[in-house]
Amino acid sequence: MPSFSSHDDWYAGLKALCLDDFPKHCRNCGRTFASEDEYFRETRSIRPEITGLKGVDDPDDGPLVEVFRNCVCGSTLLVSCCSRRDDSDAGHRRRELFDKLLNFLELQGLPREQARGELLRLMSGERSPMLETHYGQLAAQARKLGG
Known part of the structure; x- marks a missing residue:
């Protein structure tokens, strides 16, 4: 098991x-x-x-x-x-990526449970306005630093 x-x-x-x-x-x-x-x-x-x-x-x-x-x-x-747990290699890689994304969002200041919920929302095909806004802010910061 x-x-x-x-x-x-x-x-x-x-x-x-x-x-x-x-x-x-x-x-x-x-x-x-x-x-x-x-x-x-x-x-x-x-x-x-x-x-x-x-x-x-x-x-x-x-x-x-x-x-x-x-x-x-x-x-x-x-x-x-x-x-429905996928115990294949691909399933393990997806869970590892999910954990990395979750940790990244938590390091960016998002509460872990909220970040988890938003990632799950995206995975089920729904939009996440909160993560879209967060991504926009990160992209804007990266543009400032890069140019």
């Missing part, structure tokens, strides 16, 4: 909750969670210091991530997620 350096890596590696898990029913109180969005919105982490994620290598489905969360009644619920 691949190693993950942080809880964020796990969350980023989740592709989609398996459709067979929804609707999800709490056997203790009967509450129903119709979708993965509802599941994450209306349940709580087991404990703040625990992600509630467990990697599993299923012989039929391949790598899965089990997500444990607590219903509002306190009962622990489980859904399985398919992992």
Whole structure:
């Protein structure tokens, strides 16, 4: 099983909750969670210091991530997620580049979480006006220094 350096890596590696898990029913109180969005919105982490994620290598489905969360009644619920983590050489190179970009933006004074969110936005095909502005400022500074 691949190693993950942080809880964020796990969350980023989740592709989609398996459709067979929804609707999800709490056997203790009967509450129903119709979708993965509802599941994450209306349940709580087991404990703040625990992600509630467990990697599993299923012989039929391949790598899965089990997500444990607590219903509002306190009962622990489980859904399985398919992992989208690319463990190829290209996937490792992309993660290394992402980390370098993230570190660069942090050194430029952007809060790490904000920079991470903006980079993820770009990677999903959205525009990032904040990074476009930041890039413009860096380009202007470089022009001043160079000419």
